[in-house]
Amino acid sequence: xxxxxxxxxxxxxxxxxxxxxxxxxxxxxxxxxxxxxxxxxxxxxxxxxxxxxxxxxxxxxxxxxxxxxxxxxxxxxxxxxxxxxxxxxxxxxxxxxxxxxxxxxxxxxxxxxxxxxxxxxxxxxxxxxxxxxxxxxxxxxxxxxxxxxxxxxxxxxxxxxxxxxxxxxxxxxxxxxxxxxxxxxxxxxxxxxxxxxxxxxxxxxxxxxxxxxxxxxxxxxxxxxxxxxxxxxxxxxxxxxxxxxxxxxxxxxxxxxxxxxxxxxxxxxxxxxxxxxxxxxxxxxxxxxxx
Numbered sequence: 174x175x176x177x178x179x180x181x182x183x184x185x186x187x188x189x190x191x192x193x194x195x196x197x198x199x200x201x202x203x204x205x206x207x208x209x210x211x212x213x214x215x216x217x218x219x220x221x222x223x224x225x226x227x228x229x230x231x232x233x234x235x236x237x238x239x240x241x242x243x244x245x246x247x248x249x250x251x252x253x254x255x256x257x258x259x260x261x262x263x264x265x266x267x268x269x270x271x272x273x274x275x276x277x278x279x280x281x282x283x284x285x286x287x288x289x290x291x292x293x294x295x296x297x298x299x300x301x302x303x304x305x306x307x308x309x310x311x312x313x314x315x316x317x318x319x320x321x322x323x324x325x326x327x328x329x330x331x332x333x334x335x336x337x338x339x340x341x342x343x344x345x346x347x348x349x350x351x352x353x354x355x356x357x358x359x360x361x362x363x364x365x366x367x368x369x370x371x372x373x374x375x376x377x378x379x380x381x382x383x384x385x386x387x388x389x390x391x392x393x394x395x396x397x398x399x400x401x402x403x404x405x406x407x408x409x410x411x412x413x414x415x416x417x418x419x420x421x422x423x424x425x426x427x428x429x430x431x432x433x434x435x436x437x438x439x440x441x442x443x444x445x446x447x448x449x450x451x452x453x454x455x456x457x458x459x460x461x462x463x464x
Contacts, residue, residue, distance in 0.1 A: 190234030203384025261349035270450035295401035296325035299336025326381035339368030400430035
């Protein structure tokens with residue numbers, strides 16, 4: 174294969190290569206890779222480049238641009254570029270609000286149907302969804318016999334496979350997971366910790382691209398969509414939030430990341446402060462017709 178584009182000093186990312194990755198992510202996932210983030214491309218694709226036999230990330234991107242858009246390397250680069258940063262009970266305040274105020278409120282309202290639907294919409298490797306599952310088991314024994322759908326979704330099939338496997342290394346379990354819960358809900362296997370089957374069976378995994386239609390999702394009581402909207406452009410965010418309006422129950426709650434409150438720019442939602450957490454409900458005056 175002839176490599177026609179010169180690599181920059183040190184094998185870094187060329188402007189052409191960076192622009193190609195930007196376009197690839199936007200087309201496939203709707204996410205925006207901002208200008209000046211060449212270092213992110215370098216960091217996230219370094220291991221893939223070596224594994225695929227390229228001498229540098231720049232060489233990998235040169236090879237990528239000669240491949241058909243449907244080729245396997247395009248898929249691998251897309252997966253590698255997706256941000257999978259997460260931890261157990263990340264940013265604790267939403268979980269405290271869920272435990273102390275919001276879940277008791279919704280449980281009381283759903284007593285007649287005994288149905289509870291929770292969606293972790295950017296689940297990555299699963300820590301958020303498993304944190305919710307542990308919270309339910311630890312604090313809400315009255316939910317025994319209820320039909321609970323705890324759905325974890327992600328655009329990355331690689332991450333979903335990791336989440337479904339429920340295997341975490343020592344560093345991952347040390348981030349946010351109390352030792353008592355680690356010993357109760359995980360089994361140590363060498364340097365790894367595996368989720369107990371009871372906990373894993375509580376979580377339903379689905380592949381969902383937030384920038385595309387959301388087929389097959391029920392009406393939700395809680396939606397966790399934290400630290401993901403900031404990766405989309407304004408129009409895609411509007412489309413996603415319009416879908417949230419249609420998917421969230423009238424009395425349900427939406428959780429966003431701590432740095433995403435400024436992204437709610439219209440009046441479709443109203444903020445609710447619970448303790449130190451801020452969540453959102455659909456504004457009843459702006460609610461679209463639900464399916």
